[in-house]
Amino acid sequence: MSPSRVTYAPVGFGDYHWTVTDEDGRPWFATVSDLEHKEHCGQGAVAALKGLRQAMDTALTLRERDGLRFVVAPVAAADGGAVLPLDARYALTVFPHVPGRAGEFGQRLSEAERDQVLALLAELHGRTPPETTPPATAEPPGLHGIHEALAASEGPWPGGPFAEPARQLLREHEATLRARLAEFEALVARVRGRGAPLVVTHGEPHPGNLIQGEEGYLLVDWDTVGLALPERDLSLISADPAALARYTELTGRTPDPDALALYRLRWSLLDVAEFVEWFRGEHQRSEDTESAWKSFTGTLDHLAGRTDA
Missing domain, CATH: 3.90.1200.10 (Aminoglycoside phosphotransferase (APH), C-terminal lobe)
Structure with a gap:
């Protein structure tokens, strides 16, 4: 995928997100995780990267192996993994852009x-x-x-x-x-x-x-x-x-x-x-x-x- 347009998306809490349009006009959703502040995946960047990979691989399996179409799973990179380390602290995950109406935390x-x-x-x-x-x-x-x-x-x-x-x-x-x-x-x-x-x-x-x-x-x-x-x-x-x-x-x-x-x-x-x-x-x-x-x-x-x- 070669991006032709990248726009920061101020949504969610904790990670950083962008909407990406590739050269063929297809939309994607990119997330950069700060591994130093992702304790639910692991304590410290090394452990958090391992935990994040396990989580994303699990989502991929649930969607691809089990056919759970409601699972919005990441796309696999060229090496087959779903999480790409950018450096010792940050990691990138790319998802398909999903059309629909998003809910809000606390919504009844x-x-x-x-x-x-x-x-x-x-x-x-x-x-x-x-x-x-x-x-x-x-x-x-x-x-x-x-x-x-x-x-x-x-x-x-x-x-x-x-x-x-x-x-x-x-x-x-x-x-x-x-x-x-x-x-x-x-x-x-x-x-x-x-x-x-x-x-x-x-x-x-x-x-x-x-x-x-x-x-x-x-x-x-x-x-x-x-x-x-x-x-x-x-x-x-x-x-x-x-x-x-x-x-x-x-x-x-x-x-x-x-x-x-x-x-x-x-x-x-x-x-x-x-x-x-x-x-x-x-x-x-x-x-x-x-x-x-x-x-x-x-x-x-x-x-x-x-x-x-």
Whole structure:
């Protein structure tokens, strides 16, 4: 592919994206990942590159081997791989440009829309996981950041304009955070003890990763794909097993309320860990940090029970 036009696309969060038109007029979507800040794929650039390759290879297999047409998988490079390292820190992945209406994170789905997504997840979870599917552990290393930040909350944080407000806010919510961390550990032990089978999961099937195409929903952003309990995906649709009845109808499996609670709590705690790391580090006041601060305070309020999920 030889690009004739490249346009930066300010979408998503974390990676960098461009729309690309090749010399034959075909559109593509190019993503450059910062491997130093892709912890869900691996700690550090080398491990993150390996994890990103596993994830993209898994998406390719699900689409090509299993025929899951809703999987928006990358295109393979000349060497057969889906991820091309640009240097020691950045890597490129190219996807077909997908026409359709993109959803938004936090968007409410109607009952009919929710059931469409549940049917999609039932089909995904029923597939034999590709050999490249990385494990998605219930206990992520990122949670250590909360413990470290709480231990360092007495002294000043000099990272930038949100550092001290973040430290003070964390101290105000210390009791809540410690209680929710203990709750998370108890849920992990309880759910793990039941020995439920693991399936291939997307990881973040929220409306922001859905595109409404001509033939139904398409699911993008497969860098979070992993072997886990089905509730890893289902928890982002609803915390109420009754609202997941379509999934039970299609699979014969009733979602575990404890596992749903585990993954919803995990999501919020990881958000806290990410924001704390951001605000403790060097940063400037910007549109991104303003948005992160709003999300940080909202997440802490939710964990304290002052807002709905």
